[in-house]
Amino acid sequence: MRQSRPELEAESWAFALAIYARPGVAEACLALQYELGVDVMLLLIATFAAVKHRILLTPDEIAAMDEACRPWRDRVVRALRAIRTELKTGPDPAPSDATEQFRSKIKTLELEAEKLENRLLAECLPLRPGQAKARPEQLRAVLNDVVMRFADQRGTKATAGLSSSIDVIVGAAMQDA
Template identity: 65%
Template sequence: MRRAEVDAAESWAFALAIYARPGIAEACLALQNAADVDVMLMLMATFVAVKRRLLLTADEIKALDNACAPWREQVVHKLRALRTDLKTGPRPAPSETTEPFRSRIKAIELDAEKLENQLLAECLPQRPGQESIGMEQLRSVLNAVVVHFADKRGTTLDARLSPLVDTIAEAAMEPI
């Protein structure tokens, strides 16, 4: 099995496991909503830092974003928008009869995110990791991801987002 395939499988399992921890989904979604952070890229940066001891640089974060942006924007975002729109309409949604349909779209959205994860794994830098990483190094990388997306949006890093990054970093440093 190629390294990218292993990274894709392991990083997907890591993403699902960490996302299921208390407070992580809320932190990821808050970062997504407040700063347009790509949650899959954030979780991949977390994975490679914690499991591969590879601290992504700002240029590497940008390269990963550039690699997956077309898929994210043309597929993942459209599926998410459709699923979200069905919470409020149009008629006959929302209803008991349209909820199974919305659930299927949610499952397809998750499949699209898995494909994005695979794309990210294929584009990871192939350099050796460090001997170990600490909490501050992980926070620094995760903050760099948030800064990248804030810059793309034309905004500055909102200090209120730091506790969200801390929540993810703290959870990631615990055994998964």
């Protein structure tokens, strides 16, 4: 990686938005987020590092990146997400047209908070020479390391269905490899 940190941040954010928009990827990411608490931004930046820069993050690097962004994610991103999600069903006067507009504003703020988390993660990416083009099984192993970090933190196990979520992300990402 010979890019400046701001360039890396911009490229990783553009990659995250593009891959998330591909068929099935949002659903796969959200399944991992809801079931195991996986940080989707961390998952996507690990994918970005492998596909765009040929850097396969190690479990130690994943842990360091997770720790670097944890306070922001836990206090800001998840708090905004919880408010946005709760407004789908209540409390009174939600849901209503008025609260839907408010919820939409919170969704915009949540996306901005995720972009700031992306910046934190981009700043933590190891700047080392890339290796050979990542193979699907290598990317799958890195993403599995990310998922297992969160599963272990929750004391739960990933199911076969969640493994298929990783496969969806790998399939979409390998289109760019």
